[in-house]
Amino acid sequence: MDPRSEVLLRQPELFQGDLLLAGLPADDLLGQxxxxxxxxxxxxxxxxxxxxxxxxxxxxxxxxxxxxxxAVLFLPKSRELTDYLLQALATRLAGRALYLVGEKRGGIERAAKQLSAFGKPRKLDSARHCQLWQVTIENAPAAPDLHALAQRFELQLADGPLQVLSLPGVFSHGRLDRGSALLLEHLDNLPPGHLLDFGCGAGVLGATLKRRYPQSQVSMLDVDAFAVESSRLTLAANGLDAEVIAGDGIDAAPTGLAAIISNPPFHTGVHTDYQASEHLLRQAARHLDKGGELRLVANSFLKYPPLIEQHLGPCTLLNEGDGFRIYNAHRR
Ligand SMILES: C[S@@+](CC[C@H](N)C(=O)[O-])C[C@H]1O[C@@H](n2cnc3c(N)ncnc32)[C@H](O)[C@@H]1O
Known part of the structure; x- marks a missing residue:
């Protein structure tokens, strides 16, 4: 059981009604x-x-x-996303209770201050390195307009400007990541065929691919609904059309790919997590055609080449700079 769920279950009488658990962990809480x-x-x-x-x-x-x-909100990592979610919940809960639960190291103490916009927050519990807060909604806010919260920025790329829209909580919200910037300079000479942007975030790489290779089918995949929606907004803002998939890991991707392009994930929540990236390196061959290419950017300290060589083929360092490296490998 996730420690945040354990904290809720220390006072189960509070949570017996028709309750919404927002951002809940995949544990047994719904069973309880x-x-x-x-x-x-x-x-x-x-x-x-x-x-x-x-x-x-x-x-x-x-x-x-x-x-x-x-409703209970399980505190997400991003402050802007917390703002949106609290508003989206509070607008529906006039006179009723909104709870916020989260880890101390995830910033629950600071986030609880965001509850004062709706009423008088009370700390109900502190255990398992987590805190549980409650507010009765006295000032229900207007329903938030999610798309109005998108940050828009323009990238000056070799083949023209690209509009990028990112929603709250999405990786590198409102700016271009340095690793992605380096990968954008290394998208030449991809094999013809179906291309995948794995972990597409706001869609910077996938949209650039679709514009540079208009004849190629492009798919973009991310585990996060806000990233998927951002990628759709980015594609639309540039008059581009590509498939956007909500899915967990490379297993959710199509097969028969000519290339997989990625700035793969290494953070989830407050924890560092390389699982999805390592799984990508192990399974890429299953999704690539023979001769298909994996091209990715990674922090220089990450030891990806041995895994790539073990599961795909000889790994080449295409470039490095600013603490990042661009690798590629072809399926044998
Ligand atoms: C380093 S970011 C790159 C985002 C975007 N491609 C860019 O360059 O700005 C990695 C992305 O992978 C996504 N991600 C994390 N775990 C994932 C998983 N299991 N399956 C698919 N995507 C995942 C994250 O939501 C995040 O958007």
Missing amino acids: LPRAQGWSWHAGEHNRLETRFAGRCQFGTRAPERHFDG
Whole structure:
């Protein structure tokens, strides 16, 4: 059981009604709270919850439409995303309770201050390195306009300007990551055929690929609903069309690919997590055609080449700079 769920279950009498669990972990909490429903924006956790508790968890960037007696928000990492989620929940909960639970090292103490916009927050519990807060919604805010919260920036690329739109909580919100910037300079001479941007975030790489290789089918995949929606906004802002997939890991990607392009993930929440990236390196060959290429950027300290060589083929260092390296390898 996730420690945040354990903290909720120390006072189960508070959570027996029609409760919405927003950003819930993929544990047994829905089993312990039979009238609760989940709202997840993480495709992997959503799938795991749906497998165990069919029909009880909704995926997406917007709260489920139905009535709830109260809601719990599991604190996400980004402050802007927390703002959006608190508003999206509070707008629906006039006179009812909104709870916020999170790890101390995830910044729950600071985030609890954001509750004062809606009423008088109270700390209900502190245990398992987590805190649980509650506010009764006295000042219900207007429903937030998610697209109005998108940050827009323009990249001056060799083949013209590219508009990028990123929603709250998306990787490198409102600016270009230095690793992605380096990879953008190394997108030449990709093999013809179906291209995948794995972990597409706001869609910088995938949109650039579609514009540079208009004849190629381009797919973009991310585990996070806000990233998927950002990628769609970025494509639309540039008049481009590509497939955008919400899925967890390379297993959710198409097969028969000519190339996989990626700035792969290495952070989830407050924890560092290389699992999705290592799984990508192990499984890329299954998704690539013979001769297909994996091209990625990684922090120089990450030891990816041995894994790439073991599972795909000889790994070449195409360039390095600013603490990042560009690698490629072809399926034998
Ligand atoms: C380093 S960011 C790169 C984002 C974007 N490509 C760019 O260059 O700005 C990695 C992305 O991988 C996504 N991600 C994390 N875990 C994933 C998983 N298991 N499956 C698919 N995408 C994942 C994250 O949501 C994030 O958007």
